[in-house]
Each structure stands twice: as structure tokens, then as C-alpha cells.
Amino acid sequence: xxxxxxxPKHLITATGQRVTLRCSPRSGDLSVYWYQQxxxxxxxxxxxxxxGEERAKGNILERFSAQxxxxxxxxLNLSSLELGDSALYFCASSTPxxxxxxxxxxxxxxxxxxxxxxxx
Amino acid sequence: xxxxxxSQPEMSVQEAETVTLSCTYDTSENNYYLFWYKQPPSRQMxxxxxxxxxxxxxxxxxxxxxxxxxAAKSFSLKISDSQLGDTAMYFCASSILxxxxDGLTFGKxxxxxxxx
Numbered sequence: 001x002x003x004x005x006x007x008p009k010h011l012i013t014a015t016g017q018r019v020t021l022r023c024s025p026r027s028g029d030l031s032v033y034w035y036q037q038x039x040x041x042x043x044x045x046x047x048x049x050x051x052g053e054e055r056a057k058g059n060i061l062e063r064f065s066a067q068x069x070x071x072x073x074x075x076l077n078l079s080s081l082e083l084g085d086s087a088l089y090f091c092a093s094s095t096p097x098x099x100x101x102x103x104x105x106x107x108x109x110x111x112x113x114x115x116x117x118x119x120x
Numbered sequence: 121x122x123x124x125x126x127s128q129p130e131m132s133v134q135e136a137e138t139v140t141l142s143c144t145y146d147t148s149e150n151n152y153y154l155f156w157y158k159q160p161p162s163r164q165m166x167x168x169x170x171x172x173x174x175x176x177x178x179x180x181x182x183x184x185x186x187x188x189x190x191a192a193k194s195f196s197l198k199i200s201d202s203q204l205g206d207t208a209m210y211f212c213a214s215s216i217l218x219x220x221x222d223g224l225t226f227g228k229x230x231x232x233x234x235x236x
Contacts, residue, residue: 090165
């Protein structure tokens with residue numbers, strides 16, 4: 001158990017719908033990352049939040065958005081869902097270094113168990 | 121931008137044998153990390169080993185070791201005395217060192233099967 005929790009475990013919905021995935025980071029971790037794992041695209045970094053602020057963006061679609069709340073949990077919102085959005089969505093957490101400072105020691109990203117999204 | 125390439129979609133070896141998984145990467149950064157992650161059938165992502173690019177010494181974790189060739193941008197994983205529990209997808213990944221923005225860039229993965 002990594003200490004990162006994700007809900008729900010499974011989600012089945014229809015095209016055009018909107019869903020929200022939830023992530024609770026490990027206690028003390030300030031940073032949350034979202035990743036998508038699909039057969040077509042493999043494992044892709046979507047977005048990173050640090051202490052409530054967006055820190056980095058990866059290959060996140062405009063239909064997707066995320067936020068991190070004051071209690072540090074995060075939500076990933078997926079809208080206008082398409083068949084190709086079916087994937088396993090991972091959340092990870094860590095406490096990265098400050099901007100401009102090399103992180104020593106390395107702050108490992110701990111992955112949650114993922115949410116399996118199926119779009120029919 | 122960083123890219124990570126794994127050219128072996130699937131490998132199969134006998135239990136107790138040694139196996140090497142290949143990975144090449146490309147980055148314009150001077151400071152970066154490289155990783156190998158394991159994803160067993162449970163789908164949990166597990167960090168196997170990491171390498172700081174500024175360190176010349178190859179990282180080792182028990183039966184797992186890497187061969188890091190910085191000039192060639194190569195980062196292979198060697199698993200010694202392979203065990204049935206090593207059967208999993210293995211992903212090579214990279215991230216920028218420092219700066220606080222360190223989303224991982226993954227390769228497509230290698231499915232490793234350990235035969236009894």
C-alpha cells in the first residue's frame with residue numbers, strides 16, 4: 001500500500017458524459033500528479049499540482065481539468081468523454097524540491113492503485 | 121522535451137536466468153533522473169531503481185542493476201537470478217532533476233515473462 005488513495009476504483013460511463021476522479025495523497029506530500037495509461041498512448045503525464053497551485057502540464061486535453069484543494073486532495077475532471085478516453089488513471093504524490101533547487105535526496109513519486117475508466 | 125524508447129515489447133526467460141531490458145532516451149536537460157518502474161498484473165506502479173544523471177556509478181538494488189551510458193543515452197536494466205514474481209511490465213522513465221516540476225516521461229514498456 002503506497003498510502004495514496006483513489007476513488008472510485010472503476011467507473012463506467014457513456015460518451016459525452018462528465019466524470020470526476022478523486023485522489024488523496026500520502027500524509028505530508030504536497031505534490032500530486034495525474035497520469036493516464038491507455039493501450040494507444042501508453043503511460044502519459046497529464047498534470048502536476050503543488051500545494052494547491054498548478055506546477056506543470058503534460059499531455060492533458062482541454063476537455064480535462066484538475067485542481068488541488070486546501071486539504072491537498074486532488075480531483076481530475078474529464079468532460080465530453082470519448083471512447084478513446086477509456087484508460088487507467090493514476091494519481092501519484094510526492095514532496096518535490098522547491099523551484100530552482102536540486103532535490104536531494106530524491107523525492108519518490110508514490111502511485112495510487114488507479115481508477116479504471118470505461119467509456120461506452 | 122524528453123522522450124524514452126523501449127524497443128523490446130516482450131521478453132521471456134527461464135527462472136534463475138539473467139535478463140537485460142533496454143531503454144534509450146533523449147533530453148536537452150543537463151540534470152535529470154532515470155527510472156525503472158515495475159507494473160505487475162495488479163497494475164500497481166512500483167519503483168524498482170533510479171539513477172541520477174550526474175552520478176557516474178551505476179545504481180544497484182539487490183538483484184536489479186542498471187547500465188547507464190550517458191553519452192549514448194542508454195539506460196538498461198539487468199535482473200539477476202530472475203524469479204517468477206518478476207513477471208510484469210517494466211517501464212523506463214525520465215524526469216527533470218530539480219525545478220520542482222518533475223512529471224515522469226515513460227517508455228512504452230517491456231512485458232517480461234519469467235518461465236518456471
